[in-house]
Amino acid sequence: MTLSVTISEVGPRDGLQSVDRVMPTEAKKAWIKAEAEAGVSEIEVGSFVPPSLLPQMADTAEIVAFAKTIEGLDVVALIPNLRGAENAIKVGVDKMSIPFSMSETHSVKNVRKDHPAMLAEIRAIAELVAEQPEGQRPHFEVGLSTAFGCTIEGPVAEDQIVRLAEAAMEAGVAECGLSDTTGYANPAQVTRLVRKVKAAIGSDNLNTLHLHNTRGLGLANVIAGLEEGITTFDASLGGLGGCPFAPGASGNIVTEDLVFMLEAMGIHTGIDLEKLLKVRDIVAGALPGEPIYGFTPDAGLPLGFERAAA
Amino acid sequence: MTLSVTISEVGPRDGLQSVDRVMPTEAKKAWIKAEAEAGVSEIEVGSFVPPSLLPQMADTAEIVAFAKTIEGLDVVALIPNLRGAENAIKVGVDKMSIPFSMSETHSVKNVRKDHPAMLAEIRAIAELVAEQPEGQRPHFEVGLSTAFGCTIEGPVAEDQIVRLAEAAMEAGVAECGLSDTTGYANPAQVTRLVRKVKAAIGSDNLNTLHLHNTRGLGLANVIAGLEEGITTFDASLGGLGGCPFAPGASGNIVTEDLVFMLEAMGIHTGIDLEKLLKVRDIVAGALPGEPIYGFTPDAGLPLGFERAAA
Numbered sequence: 074m075t076l077s078v079t080i081s082e083v084g085p086r087d088g089l090q091s092v093d094r095v096m097p098t099e100a101k102k103a104w105i106k107a108e109a110e111a112g113v114s115e116i117e118v119g120s121f122v123p124p125s126l127l128p129q130m131a132d133t134a135e136i137v138a139f140a141k142t143i144e145g146l147d148v149v150a151l152i153p154n155l156r157g158a159e160n161a162i163k164v165g166v167d168k169m170s171i172p173f174s175m176s177e178t179h180s181v182k183n184v185r186k187d188h189p190a191m192l193a194e195i196r197a198i199a200e201l202v203a204e205q206p207e208g209q210r211p212h213f214e215v216g217l218s219t220a221f222g223c224t225i226e227g228p229v230a231e232d233q234i235v236r237l238a239e240a241a242m243e244a245g246v247a248e249c250g251l252s253d254t255t256g257y258a259n260p261a262q263v264t265r266l267v268r269k270v271k272a273a274i275g276s277d278n279l280n281t282l283h284l285h286n287t288r289g290l291g292l293a294n295v296i297a298g299l300e301e302g303i304t305t306f307d308a309s310l311g312g313l314g315g316c317p318f319a320p321g322a323s324g325n326i327v328t329e330d331l332v333f334m335l336e337a338m339g340i341h342t343g344i345d346l347e348k349l350l351k352v353r354d355i356v357a358g359a360l361p362g363e364p365i366y367g368f369t370p371d372a373g374l375p376l377g378f379e380r381a382a383a
Numbered sequence: 384m385t386l387s388v389t390i391s392e393v394g395p396r397d398g399l400q401s402v403d404r405v406m407p408t409e410a411k412k413a414w415i416k417a418e419a420e421a422g423v424s425e426i427e428v429g430s431f432v433p434p435s436l437l438p439q440m441a442d443t444a445e446i447v448a449f450a451k452t453i454e455g456l457d458v459v460a461l462i463p464n465l466r467g468a469e470n471a472i473k474v475g476v477d478k479m480s481i482p483f484s485m486s487e488t489h490s491v492k493n494v495r496k497d498h499p500a501m502l503a504e505i506r507a508i509a510e511l512v513a514e515q516p517e518g519q520r521p522h523f524e525v526g527l528s529t530a531f532g533c534t535i536e537g538p539v540a541e542d543q544i545v546r547l548a549e550a551a552m553e554a555g556v557a558e559c560g561l562s563d564t565t566g567y568a569n570p571a572q573v574t575r576l577v578r579k580v581k582a583a584i585g586s587d588n589l590n591t592l593h594l595h596n597t598r599g600l601g602l603a604n605v606i607a608g609l610e611e612g613i614t615t616f617d618a619s620l621g622g623l624g625g626c627p628f629a630p631g632a633s634g635n636i637v638t639e640d641l642v643f644m645l646e647a648m649g650i651h652t653g654i655d656l657e658k659l660l661k662v663r664d665i666v667a668g669a670l671p672g673e674p675i676y677g678f679t680p681d682a683g684l685p686l687g688f689e690r691a692a693a
Binding site for chain 1: 678
């Protein structure tokens with residue numbers, strides 16, 4: 074098992090886009106800055122989607138520009154299409170991620186593109202990236218979403234996921250990640266699917282899991298992923314963006330609980346948990362009335378808790 | 384990894400003893416009956432402690448007598464000492480469990496016995512069990528409590544736990560279980576401690592984990608236990624008996640979420656999840672105002688969910 078893991082904070086993107094209220098730009102900046110200071114080295118800061126669709130993400134270009142001034146921080150943005158990629162490249166993101174829904178029904182419903190159309194879009198973006206001058210090419214990865222099941226189709230055939238991951242690599246992405254968009258994943262499935270996709274596209278080309286805690290299995294799924302060599306886990310501060318205690322809940326795994334688990338296990342995250350816990354105040358203050366979750370923040374650290382050695 | 388697991392429901396004991404309100408005897412019976420009908424094959428129905436200490440457990444003898452009429456159900460009771468064992472044997476429990484705190488400070492504070500005094504008590508109980516006519520001897524096990532850390536002492540030395548587990552076996556218990564009384568455990572620690580104790584007392588003599596979800600790691604710890612050959616997990620319906628979202632929270636892992644995880648993984652529990660979910664109404668109805676937890680109950684089952692094959 075790996076002794077060092079990257080936690081990619083997705084709260085400012087996946088969290089905020091699920092919250093109706095629009096977080097003020099200055100609060101987003103304060104959040105990102107404080108989390109980077111707590112040792113978080115990668116943050117998905119926004120999404121290059123039309124503001125008419127997601128007003129919460131309207132300031133993404135400004136947020137990226139700000140985040141890029143923070144030394145040592147990898148600045149990630151979600152892009153839905155070529156247009157989004159152009160905008161992301163313009164402001165110089167370090168990493169772009171495009172969601173590619175393994176359920177074709179979901180893909181058509183969500184972005185009005187079937188699988189061939191998505192692959193054409195991914196290829197066009199990869200070409201755009203390749204055209205950029207060296208040193209200015211963002212890392213471009215695809216998130217294989219609904220990989221663990223779809224709320225419309227139900228289970229998605231694993232062979233189909235393997236085939237689409239291979240096609241995405243062939244279309245020119247730098248790597249693939251697996252996303253449990255629906256909170257359907259279980260640890261045995263994580264083990265099986267990570268193995269199959271790694272075997273198909275190469276072990277170094279699948280490094281990231283994006284997990285939700287909808288049915289309480291988020292951290293159990295992390296354990297399964299760790300054992301298969303996954304080195305990056307997405308998580309959201311305070312589990313923002315989904316109410317785990319309401320029907321249809323869809324919150325990301327909670328960054329604070331993930332950091333606690335990994336550090337307690339002796340797995341280095343580079344994150345100072347006590348500093349991280351203080352970041353909750355910024356988020357709570359900027360989104361009054363919005364529930365902020367986390368078991369570890371409520372229970373506190375165990376007596377005698379020690380961080381993993383660097 | 385095992386393909387079949389026993390879930391031991393501890394809500395009527397560990398859950399109820401943490402709730403101030405006393406559940407009416409008839410409601411306890413209805414709960415136990417309904418859970419057995421959902422396929423739960425082992426239930427810890429009460430504790431043989433003085434009613435002055437735990438009025439919630441005053442009807443334990445009556446509850447045991449009732450539970451014994453349910454075919455196929457293993458009826459477990461907690462006993463704190465020899466006196467409790469005498470009472471448990473009198474009503475014919477199938478299994479008795481004595482908590483043995485690995486933190487001596489906690490043991491002295493909790494039951495006013497240091498480790499040698501506890502071992503003497505355990506030996507006396509084992510002798511009492513051995514004196515019973517064949518066919519009437521309950522299975523007698525010790526729960527190594529605070530094994531993953533103590534709120535007073537902090538970490539407990541693993542060598543000490545190994546030594547005390549050996550001493551308990553030597554004193555005559557049938558097997559040992561490991562209990563994360565304080566919700567301090569992490570998966571790496573579960574792996575390490577289960578291996579060490581199994582190596583010391585024999586692999587077949589450590590089969591049970593008692594986990595809490597205080598810091599959200601309960602199901603992740605189950606995964607670690609499964610991989611080390613643990614075959615019985617304690618859990619509490621609705622996570623009863625601890626508020627996971629309040630300081631000092633101490634709730635057991637939620638039976639419903641555990642069953643969902645295992646069945647989704649293809650691990651047979653014998654439990655019908657849809658029937659189990661309906662049992663919540665009995666508990667909620669008998670304890671108005673008491674919070675009942677669970678992610679899976681709130682989110683519902685995934686589309687296309689299938690139980691593990693028997």
